[in-house]
């Protein structure tokens with residue numbers, strides 16, 4: 001699959017899924033769905049808390065959120081005092097929700113959005129920190145992604161990577177195949193190797209607790 005047709009598939013899927021995905025945040029789902037999310041999608045919440053634990057203090061810093069989706073991390077980074085936060089996403093439907101979110105939170109003047117896929121649409125400026133949560137699942141060339149990331153970020157980068165799992169991996173592959181969206185999985189030795197080759201000095205890799213299928217990875221320059 002060529003890069004542009006690959007990105008088109010991912011972008012189309014997330015454009016269609018934007019409104020549903022956004023309901024994960026701010027307790028917008030029904031009571032039953034919130035219970036389902038707590039049982040089976042706790043990674044989504046764990047990585048949010050781990051991100052801000054890793055990046056504080058954010059005051060005065062610049063942040064790039066790659067695959068920002070509907071903008072929960074962009075809004076929170078700005079609320080915590082970041083000087084400038086850029087959200088980049090290939091799905092325009094997600095960016096529309098993100099613009100609304102930062103406006104509603106009163107932080108829009110310190111936020112900007114770019115539509116496109118990373119690394120092709122990497123901004124020319126550099127940032128103190130980057131956030132890439134729930135995105136590497138859909139990246140066909142993670143080595144090119146990390147190499148571009150190392151050039152774009154001066155400080156540390158936090159990312160989530162889905163792990164291989166005997167049951168969840170094939171189930172997810174079938175679900176996403178039906179949705180025509182490609183999905184990828186990782187293991188720690190491969191992550192270490194790619195991070196080193198990309199130019200990062202150190203990688204901290206933590207398997208997340210709970211539903212625990214993701215690695216929470218912090219990369220240091």
Ligand SMILES: C[S@@+](CC[C@H](N)C(=O)[O-])C[C@H]1O[C@@H](n2cnc3c(N)ncnc32)[C@H](O)[C@@H]1O
Pocket residue numbers: 010011014015066067068069070071072088089090091094116117118119132133134135138139
């Ligand atoms: C599961 S959502 C996660 C959104 C957000 N980071 C969060 O955790 O709430 C994945 C998002 O990544 C975007 N995406 C996937 N691959 C991307 C890439 N290479 N560059 C930019 N955005 C990408 C999708 O369009 C989608 O909005």
